[in-house]
Amino acid sequence: MAKLKMDAPELEQLTRLCVKNSTIPQNLFDDLEVYRGLRDSYGKGVRSGLTKISSVDAFKEEDGKRIPIDGVLCYRGINVEQLVQGFVEDDRYGFEETAYLLLFGKLPDARQLADFKALLIRSRVLPRNFTREVIMKAPNKDLMNSLARSVLTLGSYDDNMNDLSLENVLAQCLTLISVLPMIAVYSYHAYNHYIRGKSFYIHNPRRSYSTAENILRMLRPDKTFTKLEAQVLDLALILHMEHGGGNNSTFTTHVVTSSGTDTYSTMAAALCSLKGPKHGGANLKVMEMMEDIKHHIHDVTDEDEIAYYLGKIVRKEAFDGKGLIYGIGHAVYTLSDPRAKVFKGFVEKLAQEKGKEAEYGLYTTIERLAPGIIAGERRMYKGVSANVDFYSGFVYSMLGIPVELYTPMFAIARIVGWSAHRIEELINVDKIIRPAYVAVGTEQPYVPLSERWAGLI
Numbered sequence: 001m002a003k004l005k006m007d008a009p010e011l012e013q014l015t016r017l018c019v020k021n022s023t024i025p026q027n028l029f030d031d032l033e034v035y036r037g038l039r040d041s042y043g044k045g046v047r048s049g050l051t052k053i054s055s056v057d058a059f060k061e062e063d064g065k066r067i068p069i070d071g072v073l074c075y076r077g078i079n080v081e082q083l084v085q086g087f088v089e090d091d092r093y094g095f096e097e098t099a100y101l102l103l104f105g106k107l108p109d110a111r112q113l114a115d116f117k118a119l120l121i122r123s124r125v126l127p128r129n130f131t132r133e134v135i136m137k138a139p140n141k142d143l144m145n146s147l148a149r150s151v152l153t154l155g156s157y158d159d160n161m162n163d164l165s166l167e168n169v170l171a172q173c174l175t176l177i178s179v180l181p182m183i184a185v186y187s188y189h190a191y192n193h194y195i196r197g198k199s200f201y202i203h204n205p206r207r208s209y210s211t212a213e214n215i216l217r218m219l220r221p222d223k224t225f226t227k228l229e230a231q232v233l234d235l236a237l238i239l240h241m242e243h244g245g246g247n248n249s250t251f252t253t254h255v256v257t258s259s260g261t262d263t264y265s266t267m268a269a270a271l272c273s274l275k276g277p278k279h280g281g282a283n284l285k286v287m288e289m290m291e292d293i294k295h296h297i298h299d300v301t302d303e304d305e306i307a308y309y310l311g312k313i314v315r316k317e318a319f320d321g322k323g324l325i326y327g328i329g330h331a332v333y334t335l336s337d338p339r340a341k342v343f344k345g346f347v348e349k350l351a352q353e354k355g356k357e358a359e360y361g362l363y364t365t366i367e368r369l370a371p372g373i374i375a376g377e378r379r380m381y382k383g384v385s386a387n388v389d390f391y392s393g394f395v396y397s398m399l400g401i402p403v404e405l406y407t408p409m410f411a412i413a414r415i416v417g418w419s420a421h422r423i424e425e426l427i428n429v430d431k432i433i434r435p436a437y438v439a440v441g442t443e444q445p446y447v448p449l450s451e452r453w454a455g456l457i
Contacts, residue, residue: 139194
């Protein structure tokens with residue numbers, strides 16, 4: 001594809017024009033009570049919808065004051081910690097069961113679960129030649145773009161693409177939930193072969209395997225994995241599956257659904273939202289930061305050395321100059337992220353299996369030291385703690401999942417939540433989402449073309 005034919009000085013001049021005429025004085029946001037990020041100065045979100053699908057709590061109200069509490073995440077009213085504990089005690093995989101819960105509002109009995117798994121298996125079929133003609137034809141290092149393109153292309157194979165009946169939308173969502181792991185892994189193999197020059201192989205999913213097991217089977221050359229590896233990946237998928245209606249990609253799902261568009265366009269839009277490093281790409285930044293930390297400290301057990309370097313990161317003197325300890329802090333949670341709490345014990349087990357105890361120790365040290373260092377360097381309106389992304393990249397690395405697939409792994413899980421929210425929006429609201437923006441530009445007269453003079457920018 002040809003690049004935009006524009007000289008650097010010309011592009012620079014046009015960019016300066018954009019900045020000059022589109023910059024809004026920051027005080028106007030406060031003066032006009034417009035909340036940037038749809039959150040007030042205390043981090044409380046602007047109410048823009050109602051949902052039964054999940055709840056996220058980090059505060060309790062006492063005497064009109066908001067008191068921070070340990071974070072609580074519930075799927076359809078069930079505490080996610082209790083949900084995971086049930087799977088662990090029964091020694092079974094929980095992705096499919098959790099998907100049923102989020103989509104239909106209750107836990108299935110044994111027969112319902114078996115039928116639902118069979119339905120997902122029947123839906124796990126890509127159109128004839130789709131892998132060759134779509135996935136392999138235009139390999140891309142950016143797998144999230146590949147996923148979005150493939151999802152949009154799937155719509156062209158669906159004769160009922162624009163049918164918004166609940167039965168049809170549900171069928172479309174179940175199909176996308178079923179095939180997205182295949183699309184993601186196959187897209188990686190195409191990139192790995194055609195762009196990186198590595199060996200190429202495609203493994204079909206096995207009908208008797210769970211979603212987590214099939215991801216590892218399709219990804220690895222020898223198709224083998226340990227029980228613990230599959231269990232930890234299953235847990236990661238469950239914990240990333242849903243997180244309230246206010247996260248960026250789920251809100252995108254509601255907004256796009258409200259326009260009356262089709263399921264494939266909606267999910268592609270959600271994928272594009274999730275791709276951003278401030279959302280689904282956060283675990284990649286954690287991994288980059290951890291590599292930088294390991295490069296600059298001499299002893300991973302020396303807490304003083306670790307604390308000193310973390311301070312440099314917060315003061316924008318190290319790593320990427322953004323002043324962020326990635327994976328520490330969350331838009332909602334304060335004292336703790338329940339997903340990180342649940343995840344941590346399994347991460348430790350996997351680290352022991354992989355001989356990564358020392359690296360796991362570094363993570364736990366940073367998790368413990370970072371909140372105090374951040375608090376000492378800047379004014380905060382709420383506490384910070386490790387979020388689920390702090391550990392997920394480390395887990396994926398131990399599972400041998402390539403970095404290009406980190407965010408697609410998130411998408412494989414979160415498409416279940418997006419599907420539940422799309423269906424909820426269609427059931428309850430028949431009105432396009434159209435938030436208000438305050439116009440703050442100044443009036444200017446129309447000047448005929450013959451009288452205009454560009455002048456200096």
